[in-house]
Amino acid sequence: MFARRIAVVGTGYVGLTTGACLASLGHRVVCADSDAAKVARLQAGRVTIPEPGLPELVTAGLAAGRLEFVLGATQAVGNAEVVFLCVPTPMGEGGAADLRAVESVIAEVGARLPRGCILVNKSTVPVGTAAKIAELLDRDDVAVVSNPEFLREGSAVEDFLDPDRIVVGSDAEDAAERVVALYTRLGAPSVLTDAASSELVKYAANCFLAMKLSYVNAMAELCERLGADIADVTEGMGYDRRIGQSFLRPGPGWGGSCLPKDTYALAQVARVAGVEFPLLEATIDTNTRQRQLVLGKIRAAAGGSLRGKRIGMLGLAFKAGTDDLRDSPALAVAELLAAEGAELSAYDPAISGEVPGILTTDDPYQAVKGAAVIVLLTEWPEFRGLDWGRIGEMAQAPVVDTRNHLDPDVVRLAGLAWIGIGR
């Protein structure tokens, strides 16, 4: 393998993981961010996102001199053979992806990219963005390549180093092949295609996952009405190898920094392209509805009204294993509860700071003390291990388990009613 000189712009979940992992594969990586405090922390080897294995890779990379952190993209690109863009593409107007961070990096570094360098976009962007980047760059000597990222938060390093596939797209075939070669050691299948298809693979995958979950959540509601058990239904479905067991757990609705924004962005792309995509619209609507269904369960458990009632929340993050609150279903449910006059207290093992409108505590027992209803919203393993007998003494409250995460018998043994999803 050739060790390449690589620059990574943006040191969030994707950029930092990409930089640290590529350094661990033997490349020489300079990572840039526009956030001075973040760069200073990383230069000191401090990683503040809770990704297993990432601090170790950063420390090893710094010690080996293969990983470096600098402030500002221009400081990183001067000597690079390959430049990765890993900047945010949040939800913008009308649901479309907001590409301002991508555009501003191009404006910053466009003229400074070395001759023959490859610009690889890893941010999730709508079809046509690689072409737009090439146009903004206006450089015949720099190839633009799309290389979407599929890692999940909470297992970012593992997903990066053991991916299901590598997708690379470009109209410059030689550049695309050189990007694929960066990953050869990972032994994953690669899809080498044009830029438009590569950009679309990312949305196609995330939206399919979202659709799978909306389907399961709707099926869970049906199970409740029909007296069936969603756990057995999904197990029975999942043994079919064409369906698979993963991504079949019902919950309070899917959230996080990507599935929500990516479904809205693809829906917007389809509208602009004049393509009707009712399946995608229904996927989104079902998710909005799921939060209302959870609200209804909590309201019913509180006796019909939430006004002045204390709701003890277990979990705030959008899933276990992360401290990310972006588009967290727990926060969406909290907002609905607050709008009906509930008072909210919460414990999440990964969240220590203040969350507007919610009294957060670092003690799960404190969070549920005196609650009218206890609601589990994030599937942290430690919630199973709580002393439910003690909780039963502290709050005579029904437990709404929006993830079917607890052992119902343990909760019932504590004298509390257990209310799950779809069973």
Ligand SMILES: NC(=O)C1=CN([C@@H]2O[C@H](COP(=O)(O)OP(=O)(O)OC[C@H]3O[C@@H](n4cnc5c(N)ncnc54)[C@H](O)[C@@H]3O)[C@@H](O)[C@H]2O)C=CC1
């Ligand atoms: N979070 C995830 O699990 C995944 C995210 N993605 C996509 O990757 C992209 C990045 O996402 P995250 O890593 O989650 O974002 P993030 O918000 O965690 O990190 C982005 C970083 O870019 C920096 N940044 C912004 N503008 C900059 C500039 N002009 N120069 C230098 N640094 C700049 C920010 O300060 C921040 O540190 C998005 O398009 C997202 O959709 C793709 C796969 C997985």
Ligand SMILES: O=C(O)[C@H]1O[C@H](OP(=O)(O)OP(=O)(O)OC[C@H]2O[C@@H](n3ccc(=O)[nH]c3=O)[C@H](O)[C@@H]2O)[C@H](O)[C@@H](O)[C@@H]1O
């Ligand atoms: O583009 C992205 O950013 C990433 O988005 C998701 O990864 P992530 O946002 O980390 O979270 P997931 O593990 O996919 O979970 C998303 C949501 O679905 C929920 N979920 C997931 C699985 C399940 O069975 N049930 C369920 O309700 C989670 O609780 C969470 O709210 C995709 O899984 C990644 O492949 C993709 O790279």
